[in-house]
Each structure stands twice: as structure tokens, then as C-alpha cells.
Amino acid sequence: GAVVSQHPSWVICKSGTSVKIECRSLDFQATTMFWYRQFPKQSLMLMATSNEGSKATYEQGVEKDKFLINHASLTLSTLTVTSAHPEDSSFYICSVLGRTQGGTDTQYFGPGTRLTVL
Amino acid sequence: KQEVTQIPAALSVPEGENLVLNCSFTDSAIYNLQWFRQDPGKGLTSLLLIQSSQREQTSGRLNASLDKSSGRSTLYIAASQPGDSATYLCAASTGANSKLTFGKGITLSVRP
Numbered sequence: 021g022a023v024v025s026q027h028p029s030w031v032i033c034k035s036g037t038s039v040k041i042e043c044r045s046l047d048f049q050a051t052t053m054f055w056y057r058q059f060p061k062q063s064l065m066l067m068a069t070s071n072e073g074s075k076a077t078y079e080q081g082v083e084k085d086k087f088l089i090n091h092a093s094l095t096l097s098t099l100t101v102t103s104a105h106p107e108d109s110s111f112y113i114c115s116v117l118g119r120t121q122g123g124t125d126t127q128y129f130g131p132g133t134r135l136t137v138l
Numbered sequence: 139k140q141e142v143t144q145i146p147a148a149l150s151v152p153e154g155e156n157l158v159l160n161c162s163f164t165d166s167a168i169y170n171l172q173w174f175r176q177d178p179g180k181g182l183t184s185l186l187l188i189q190s191s192q193r194e195q196t197s198g199r200l201n202a203s204l205d206k207s208s209g210r211s212t213l214y215i216a217a218s219q220p221g222d223s224a225t226y227l228c229a230a231s232t233g234a235n236s237k238l239t240f241g242k243g244i245t246l247s248v249r250p
Contacts, residue, residue, distance in 0.1 A: 026181075054237075063142075063227065063240040064182075113181055117236055124170065124189060125236045131181035 022048035022118040026130040033104055034138055040100045041133045043114030049094035050116035054127060055087075058111040070097045104137045111135075140165040140232050144241035151218055152249050159213040159244050161228035166206045169231040173202050173213045176225045176243065185226075186213070218248045 023046040033039050043053055051072050056064040068078045068089055076089035088100040101108055111134050115127035141164045151157050163171070170189050174182040186195045186202040188211065194203040201214040211228055225245045229238040 052236075061147075061242070063242040064229075064238075065240075066237060069237070111179075115182075120187070124187065126170075126172070126184070126187055127236065127238060128184075129174075129182040132179075134179065 022128040024128050024130040026133050030134040032136045038102045043097045045095045045116045052117040053097040054115045055099050056113045106137045109137045140239040142239050142241040144244050148245045150247040155218050156216050161211040163209050163230045171211050172229050174227045220248045220250050223248050
């Protein structure tokens with residue numbers, strides 16, 4: 021399966037600052053990537069679908085002006101949390117859409133980024 | 139809208155026990171169903187993927203089943219070990235866009 025990395029693995033920032041999180045597909049060209057957010061003891065919630073070369077598709081209730089997504093290449097998507105506030109503190113996980121050896125579309129997940137906003 | 143439920147939220151068993159983790163979903167028109175493992179503070183590791191046309195998949199001590207008509211999937215873990223302690227999430231994919239809807243997970247603790 022695809023190998024996915026995220027950077028940074030954790031970040032602490034002050035309220036009002038912006039934070040950029042990178043998601044890289046290391047061995048696979050990913051046309052589609054996904055961004056999720058996970059609060060403690062909660063399930064992963066899909067935030068947006070990132071498509072290379074086009075605008076991201078955001079899920080209902082996710083502010084596109086606050087969570088900026090850029091998918092400029094087939095191996096990199098970035099999520100920028102603008103003017104972060106403490107309620108944005110969460111675990112952010114990306115995934116890339118790939119295909120198993122059997123030909124099934126599946127998502128391969130990154131290790132996640134822990135964001136803490138003070 | 140697809141909803142995925144996992145009950146109970148937590149489970150503690152002694153080492154060596156065989157156990158079953160349950161997952162239910164509301165929309166039976168799924169593309170596939172996956173089980174993941176998540177260790178604290180870490181990302182997701184895919185365990186098993188069951189296509190909508192399949193009834194079960196096996197990998198080592200793990201066996202996952204799928205019953206679309208009843209909206210259920212189970213993950214069977216044989217001869218549990220302390221190293222199996224983690225949170226297990228199931229996720230349903232409904233459609234070719236491959237979006238996943240996750241349950242909240244079951245936190246498993248296997249006592250030595």
C-alpha cells in the first residue's frame with residue numbers, strides 16, 4: 021500500500037496564528053487526498069476532499085476560509101488552519117486514495133498531526 | 139446519511155480470550171467496509187477490508203464478517219494478546235467517491 025507522511029507530527033501555537041500541516045504520499049501519485057479531524061474519544065470526521073489541481077470539496081459545516089487546502093502536486097496536500105483558536109485543537113489525519121493489489125479503491129492514512137492552540 | 143455505531147465504547151478481557159467487536163451501519167448500500175486499528179496518539183492501520191460482494195475476510199488471528207442486509211459487521215480476534223490493546227474503528231464506504239464514515243471505535247484492553 022501507499023506510504024503517507026505528515027509534518028509536523030505535533031504543533032503548539034498561540035491563538036490567532038496560522039498553522040500549516042503537510043501530507044505527503046511518498047511512493048504513490050495521489051490524485052485524491054482526504055483530511056480528517058478527530059477529537060478525543062470521537063470518530064474521525066471528514067473535513068474535505070482534496071483533488072490535485074482543483075479546489076477542495078468541503079463537508080457541510082467545515083469553513084473553507086478557515087481550513088485552507090492546497091493540493092498543488094500529486095504527492096503533496098497542505099492544510100492551513102488560519103487564525104487558530106483553542107477549539108481548533110485536535111488530531112488532524114490525512115489519507116490518500118489508492119488501489120489495492122486486488123483493484124479495490126482504498127484510503128491509506130498518515131500518522132496524524134496533533135494541534136494544540138493555547 | 140450513513141451512520142456507523144460501535145458498542146460498547148470500551149472492552150477489557152483477559153489474555154487468551156476470543157472476542158468479537160461489533161459494528162453497525164444504517165445504509166446497506168455500502169461499497170466496502172474496513173476495520174482499522176489506532177494506537178494512542180497515532181494514525182490508523184488498516185486491518186481488513188471487506189468488499190460489498192464478500193461476506194468475510196481473514197488475516198492471521200483476525201476475521202471480519204459483513205452482513206449488509208442486517209447492517210452489521212464483526213471483527214473476531216482469536217487468542218487475544220496484550221499487544222492487541224488499541225482502539226478498533228470500523229468505517230463504511232458508500233460510493234465510488236470512496237468517502238469513509240467512521241464509528242467512534244472500541245477501546246480494547248487485553249489484561250496479561
